[in-house]
Amino acid sequence: MTETQIKIIEAAExxxxxxxxNGASIRDITSAAGVNVAAINYHFGNKxxxxxxxxRYRIEPINLTRIQLLQDEYAKRKGNAIPxxxxxxxxIRPLFEALMSESCDDxxxxxxxxxxxxxxxxxxxxxxxxxxxxxxxxxxKAIGHSLGTEDPRTIGYCMHLISSSVLGSMMxxxxxxxxxxxxxxxxxxxxxIAHVVTFITGGIKAVSVMNR
Amino acid sequence: MTETQIKIIEAAExxxxxxxxNGASIRDITSAAGVNVAAINYHFGNKxxxxxxxxRYRIEPINLTRIQLLQDEYAKRKGNAIPxxxxxxxxIRPLFEALMSESCDDxxxxxxxxxxxxxxxxxxxxxxxxxxxxxxxxxxKAIGHSLGTEDPRTIGYCMHLISSSVLGSMMxxxxxxxxxxxxxxxxxxxxxIAHVVTFITGGIKAVSVMNR
DNA sequence: GTTTGATTCAAACAATCGTTTTAAACAGAT
DNA sequence: ATCTGTTTAAAACGATTGTTTGAATCAAAC
Numbered sequence: 001m002t003e004t005q006i007k008i009i010e011a012a013e014x015x016x017x018x019x020x021x022n023g024a025s026i027r028d029i030t031s032a033a034g035v036n037v038a039a040i041n042y043h044f045g046n047k048x049x050x051x052x053x054x055x056r057y058r059i060e061p062i063n064l065t066r067i068q069l070l071q072d073e074y075a076k077r078k079g080n081a082i083p084x085x086x087x088x089x090x091x092i093r094p095l096f097e098a099l100m101s102e103s104c105d106d107x108x109x110x111x112x113x114x115x116x117x118x119x120x121x122x123x124x125x126x127x128x129x130x131x132x133x134x135x136x137x138x139x140x141k142a143i144g145h146s147l148g149t150e151d152p153r154t155i156g157y158c159m160h161l162i163s164s165s166v167l168g169s170m171m172x173x174x175x176x177x178x179x180x181x182x183x184x185x186x187x188x189x190x191x192x193i194a195h196v197v198t199f200i201t202g203g204i205k206a207v208s209v210m211n212r
Numbered sequence: 213m214t215e216t217q218i219k220i221i222e223a224a225e226x227x228x229x230x231x232x233x234n235g236a237s238i239r240d241i242t243s244a245a246g247v248n249v250a251a252i253n254y255h256f257g258n259k260x261x262x263x264x265x266x267x268r269y270r271i272e273p274i275n276l277t278r279i280q281l282l283q284d285e286y287a288k289r290k291g292n293a294i295p296x297x298x299x300x301x302x303x304i305r306p307l308f309e310a311l312m313s314e315s316c317d318d319x320x321x322x323x324x325x326x327x328x329x330x331x332x333x334x335x336x337x338x339x340x341x342x343x344x345x346x347x348x349x350x351x352x353k354a355i356g357h358s359l360g361t362e363d364p365r366t367i368g369y370c371m372h373l374i375s376s377s378v379l380g381s382m383m384x385x386x387x388x389x390x391x392x393x394x395x396x397x398x399x400x401x402x403x404x405i406a407h408v409v410t411f412i413t414g415g416i417k418a419v420s421v422m423n424r
Numbered sequence: 425g426t427t428t429g430a431t432t433c434a435a436a437c438a439a440t441c442g443t444t445t446t447a448a449a450c451a452g453a454t
Numbered sequence: 455a456t457c458t459g460t461t462t463a464a465a466a467c468g469a470t471t472g473t474t475t476g477a478a479t480c481a482a483a484c
Binding site for chain 2: 470472475
């Protein structure tokens with residue numbers, strides 16, 4: 001990964017977040033990155049491949065962390081079920097901490113991911129399956145284990161509701177300050193994680209009880 | 213509202229849902245609607261104004277229903293607090309029933325709204341505030357009432373988590389079938405409403421307890 | 425039957441899109 | 455110093471974008 005490629009990826013992240021994948025032009029990105037227009041096609045092939053690289057660049061370390069934490073937790077408990085809240089936290093924390101870190105000071109990538117996953121027939125659709133398939137399968141099992149169920153419909157709905165909440169809260173994050181009438185601090189990662197984890201855990205438990 | 217305008221709005225809804233606001237071109241929309249390219253600019257001024265009309269066309273009746281149901285419920289209870297689950301259902305049901313009705317057979321508008329709300333600096337941003345301000349204010353009060361709190365931070369986080377879940381589940385709806393390994397029926401509106409309402413209610417209660 | 429105003433049409437507008445091309449600049453190895 | 459392979463530069467490519475134009479079409483009013 002050369003210096004130019006990284007400059008492009010990080011500029012693309014910002015531009016994609018501002019205007020979406022279709023809205024951000026190659027010229028927007030290259031001029032923001034301070035490189036030539038042809039650089040994207042030279043280094044990444046085409047725009048779609050750049051999109052893929054931008055996502056992969058951010059999301060792969062996050063998913064590796066998630067899987068590692070899940071394995072650690074299982075090892076600690078000698079394979080016994082992990083409390084639901086802890087599983088949810090393992091899903092949420094690496095994502096939010098990474099995306100709200102110093103390097104991307106306006107949560108650009110949050111919006112990039114959210115928009116990408118929302119676009120149908122998008123280049124991200126296939127990538128999403130590639131990148132998330134493994135992590136979804138692992139956490140489906142873990143959550144079923146925590147809830148003491150193997151009913152695929154219940155687990156499926158739970159996974160769906162979890163990813164929906166995560167996706168939504170990523171997209172809506174900027175609006176949190178408005179919703180709370182200025183009382184919520186957008187930079188308060190711990191506060192956000194605590195609320196989202198508590199919310200999802202409570203919701204999942206309710207759904208689990210309903211389907212029992 | 214002439215016949216042509218309605219044809220355009222309903223075709224635009226489909227095209228926007230498929231490719232997003234930037235992705236759907238004027239020519240895509242007009243040819244799908246069976247009208248001339250110039251019709252959009254003639255009837256709506258420009259593309260941005262069309263976007264606004266598409267959203268307003270769907271969302272206003274939904275919000276009127278929500279407000280009516282809330283008032284009815286308060287009248288029935290002579291102004292006493294409404295159970296949280298009922299408030300959540302009043303938020304969810306009119307939206308999901310309208311958006312999953314026969315007229316838009318592939319939940320197009322779900323995706324339109326979700327994408328629109330996710331776009332920053334978009335034409336929907338201001339519209340969102342205009343259209344949703346009243347309904348948000350009313351339901352903030354109702355939820356605070358149900359939870360027995362007036363803490364703006366708690367209520368704000370709750371509203372944020374509710375809208376996040378709704379937004380996310382709208383965007384992810386197509387993926388529900390995958391998540392549940394084919395066991396969830398995408399057409400099962402009642403099932404979806406039941407799960408989402410239960411999930412959100414459980415989540416909000418947990419957050420409320422946490423902040424007590 | 426003619427006129428009027430509203431609507432539709434094909435065609436063209438300038439601007440921008442993603443991409444390609446060709447040459448220049450650069451590095452390190454021989 | 456010359457060659458080699460990689461990276462950058464400016465310019466242009468055809469296609470498509472949102473929008474505008476001016477004539478054609480239509481229904482209703484007089």
